[in-house]
Amino acid sequence: MPALPAFAHAVTERTRTLQTRLCVGLDPRADAYRDTAHLRLHTLDVLEATAPFAACVKPQLAFFEALGLPGFALLEEVCALARTLGLPVILDGKRGDIGSTAEAYARAWLGGPHAGDALTVNPFLGFATLTPFVAAARANGGGIFVLVKTSNPDQNDVQGSGISERVAVEVARLNAEELEGDAVDGEYASVGAVVGATHARDLATFRALMPRALLLLPGLGAQGATAADLAPAFHAGGTGALASASRGVQYANGLDVAASVAAAKRFRDELNAAL
Template identity: 50%
Template sequence: MDFLLALSRPPLVLGVDPRPELHGPEPLSHLRRYALEVFEALAPKLAAVKFQLAFFEALGPEGFGLLCELASAARVMGLPVIFDGKRGDIGSTAEAYARAYLLRFPGSALTVNPYLGLDTLTPFFQAARESQGAVFVLVKTSNPGSGFLQDLLVEGRPLYLRLVEALARKGEGYREGEWSRVGMVVGATYPEVVLTVREKAPHAPFLLPGVGAQGGRPLKGPGLLNTASRALFYPGGRPDLEGALQAAEDFHRALVE
């Protein structure tokens, strides 16, 4: 599976941020069943499944095992996988992260942090090309405080925009057809920024977090992957398969209105 095929699927990404306290006396067993049911029910309506690594890591070794099991199940169902870990480090450590999530899971994507320098991202980009995966670099994140650093003016332009321009140039070397394997994370909570970034990076896939619980609305356009986590995986604040199906329908309706 080539991750870039996700861009030809319905532009909705299911975010999985497991909350064991919502799953009864045997939380991991119930979480496993519920997640598989949601994947199967929503598969035709999704571009990909995004796993927030922190929530699985918080569950210890059993949580990491569950992550691997659910990621493999999603891929068997034909759903591309995004590992949301915002990884970033220098040298051999970056290479190890790239092996762990891109080479071990060919055709998958990983979110990364650029603030150690663009040279530290090269191992991720190379692994994405080798594995037919993708990398989503944090550019303008969905949280309200993102502007503290990301909006700082550098030579008259916001820092995030200078980063976008550098990544767009870099991404041309990893472009295959219309799309690059170097994507960007841009919060759906800042729709005007999405438009600005698209002008500077016409060939980069965008991962758009913040849809639903954070107040962002689904955005239309090629190469946009709208991501909903709590609003889609736990509609109404609890496991609810019928509610998840309805939420997916509502998101799709918003994209065609």
Template identity: 40%
Template sequence: MSLSQPGFGARLAEAYRAYGQLCVGIDPHPGLLTAWGLNDDAAGLREFGRRIITAAAGRAAAVKPQVAFFESCGLGGMAALADIIAEAKQAGLLVIADAKRGDIGSTMAAYAEAWLNPQNDFGADALTVSPYLGFGSLAPAVEAAQRYRGGLFVLALTSNPEGQQVQLARREQEVAPGASSASTVAGHIASQVQQINTARPAPDGAAVGETAVGETALGDIGLVVGATTAPLASSSGIDLTAGRPALLAPGYGAQGATAAQLRSGFGSAWPQVLVNSSRAILEQGPEVADLIRAIEASQAELR
């Protein structure tokens, strides 16, 4: 890692221009491993990941390993994950570690170091994090992302229905006039991300997220907004374009959201969206050629 390299937002913007807005999930569900003729062990996980990387390289912007499936296989599973992250980066893919880490103080700093330091075994380009111990608890992760030119995707409006109980809860604190987006928990999270992306410079003095997708810029600190819950942002007064966060959108394909629904739901924020597809693509395996066809079909629909 060089401090002269662009930040995550800039790298993601470049990947959008080159490969489109698709992210392929690496989710080795035990049932999928069985369907692919692979064992639910380190060797099976490694082979599963390698086939997806082969299919996605040069065709998708990013891959997103779901960390839990590797953790469940113990030391061997985590060793397989380290290999997959390294191989994906070597293949030119951005890697988002879907670990949803959230803690405070030195513990959060240790999580960020583990997942964002490119010299570490699990060093990814970006990490999913949870702000529900208070957004300020993410400060060590934000600092690590800036130090290592990495990115964060902060859980905001997730696709699970029960998430709305917390995410759309009204905040008791007085909200300044015109700041309606901060009146809900998710709106407050979005406003905090906006402040980081617009106010904090990258280490070399360049603007955070400098490099455009079309006429827009992407910040290094992004949000997770489900493909099926994106309309809740506008109906709740949340401006997803403020600060130009990258928007990681799970829920396309097998979970029901179509490309047309994505474009409509995200509206003017659509150019910021990284669309994740997992099952809809992975169920077409195990042959790499079939995975490639599924990726290309998704890309065509998203364009």
């Protein structure tokens, strides 16, 4: 059996050790703060305070990019603090392009100074766009999460008519190249998949189509998904999926960090109860 990817292994071990399936999303919205210094302090405080209840953290790149150079500096701080806390980092950038541009994105976000342990990737330019990201993830012990069926209501414009299922089959093919044998609880490859928590009726289908993929389930909380609906995304041992909540944690009650902690704990407990 080949060595398991470091990112997938780290997330799975943290899930088992801390009994948490929660991915805490960080979306630092500039209009919520007095200034950049206030934004920085609150974002780092939320990260550190909620870490005991999180399996991983997911910074949304758009909000950091919108801040310019201070945003990139903060992103590096977030990644460094997360690693100090033992939290794997998923960068939510939904990158996807062709040829050398895709290679540059892969170098920047999976191997650069502000790289994450994993990156969300858009496959809708064609499956060849995934190749540099897969290669970079494997080379660095990281992971990617391919958009399969996203949580937004109008996703069906592009992802309907069997397209999501076709992408899922490609994810499974890539993972079959990497890991041998049948799916085993806790053994996941470097190519994961984004499947919206808002698509509860489809979770069992995508779990079956991608048995070796970690599933990232955005939409918990503010987008209306509930933990009680998510059990079909997990394997019997309670591994294999991460439910993401961003606004519902970071801004659970304005900028009250204690409320963020309470929300993270509640989501963790609800997910565990659902399993």
